[in-house]
Amino acid sequence: MAVLRTLSPLVEPVSVDEAFLDIxxxxxxxGSPQQIGERAKQGISAATGLTASVGIGPNRLIAKLASDxxxxxxxxxxxxxxxxxxxxxxPVSRLRGVGRRTLPRLERLGIRSVAELxxxxxxxxxxxxxxxAALSLFRQARGEASDRVITDRQRKSISKETxxxxxxxxxxxxxDALRALSEEVGRIARREHLQGxxxxxxxxxxxxxxxxRQHRLxxxxxxDRRIFTEAWKLYLNGKLPMKPVRLIGVxxxxxxxxxxxxxDLFADPxxxxxxxxxxxAMDRVAERFGRGKLQLGLPRKH
DNA sequence: TCTGGGGTCCTAGGACCC
DNA sequence: TCTGGGGTCCTAGGACCC
Numbered sequence: 001m002a003v004l005r006t007l008s009p010l011v012e013p014v015s016v017d018e019a020f021l022d023i024x025x026x027x028x029x030x031g032s033p034q035q036i037g038e039r040a041k042q043g044i045s046a047a048t049g050l051t052a053s054v055g056i057g058p059n060r061l062i063a064k065l066a067s068d069x070x071x072x073x074x075x076x077x078x079x080x081x082x083x084x085x086x087x088x089x090x091p092v093s094r095l096r097g098v099g100r101r102t103l104p105r106l107e108r109l110g111i112r113s114v115a116e117l118x119x120x121x122x123x124x125x126x127x128x129x130x131x132x133a134a135l136s137l138f139r140q141a142r143g144e145a146s147d148r149v150i151t152d153r154q155r156k157s158i159s160k161e162t163x164x165x166x167x168x169x170x171x172x173x174x175x176d177a178l179r180a181l182s183e184e185v186g187r188i189a190r191r192e193h194l195q196g197x198x199x200x201x202x203x204x205x206x207x208x209x210x211x212x213r214q215h216r217l218x219x220x221x222x223x224d225r226r227i228f229t230e231a232w233k234l235y236l237n238g239k240l241p242m243k244p245v246r247l248i249g250v251x252x253x254x255x256x257x258x259x260x261x262x263x264d265l266f267a268d269p270x271x272x273x274x275x276x277x278x279x280x281a282m283d284r285v286a287e288r289f290g291r292g293k294l295q296l297g298l299p300r301k302h
Numbered sequence: 303t304c305t306g307g308g309g310t311c312c313t314a315g316g317a318c319c320c
Numbered sequence: 321t322c323t324g325g326g327g328t329c330c331t332a333g334g335a336c337c338c
Binding site: 303307309310311312313314315316317318319320 | 326327328329330331332333334335336337338
């Protein structure tokens with residue numbers, strides 16, 4: 001990412017090893033698209049010893065597909081006038097949103113390539129795939145996509161989950177695991193100054209049978225204790241099968257607006273301050289000595 | 303593939319409101 | 321009144337991506 005930032009101020013990281021760059025208007029300052037692509041590869045190689053695949057195109061879709069096209073270690077440039085010729089022979093499985101469920105359904109309609117997809121009407125796509133998916137397929141088949149690079153994308157949720165080595169039937173063990181996960185979620189939320197209004201519980205049993213339960217809080221929170229008690233309530237009251245658990249997870253989402261947050265009307269302000277100091281201290285311990293060295297005891301009111 | 307972890311987005315049904 | 325139409329919010333689940 002540091003290498004990429006030397007090439008353009010507009011960098012959008014997509015994952016640990018992938019990013020979009022807006023390189024429009026950089027011809028004089030940095031070089032031609034070809035030169036920028038080469039410099040990215042060289043810089044990454046010099047810094048990390050790793051190869052990288054670069055794709056350049058008029059929008060995000062074409063750039064990404066161009067990058068896939070040259071994998072590994074490629075540099076593929078697709079100009080405006082080459083877009084349709086580049087897309088048409090491609091299998092639809094390369095498009096975004098076409099995975100292990102959608103691909104066979106497209107094939108049943110006789111659609112294997114992007115050229116074939118382009119011949120299918122929007123109405124027909126809508127009948128089979130719903131409004132949004134149809135629109136996405138329709139536009140992708142024509143090489144249409146956003147060309148905006150978003151540098152300040154904010155995360156929308158924080159979650160932690162764990163799969164047990166052996167399915168867990170012991171409620172106490174489950175409770176401890178959930179508590180530890182809640183503490184991790186809370187810690188990340190506090191580090192990023194986020195307070196969430198929705199707590200999510202995820203449970204998986206043998207056979208990949210997966211459930212989720214969520215609850216919307218009256219006030220946003222990033223308190224470990226609050227996240228944990230809500231998640232545990234969801235487990236107890238969620239009408240879930242009472243079976244040994246293979247995976248348990250907890251998530252926090254729907255951030256409260258930056259302007260301020262609702263205070264708990266009935267909480268003693270001194271308790272709130274003490275809890276904040278407690279969490280701050282716990283976070284420092286965790287940063288310094290690692291997770292799990294210190295953890296909350298039983299909630300006071302249970 | 304007997305199946306890890308962390309995300310995003312979409313759909314659909316029910317409750318509720320005007 | 322057994323009954324229209326449209327909108328929002330909440331919740332659960334699924335598809336997909338890296």
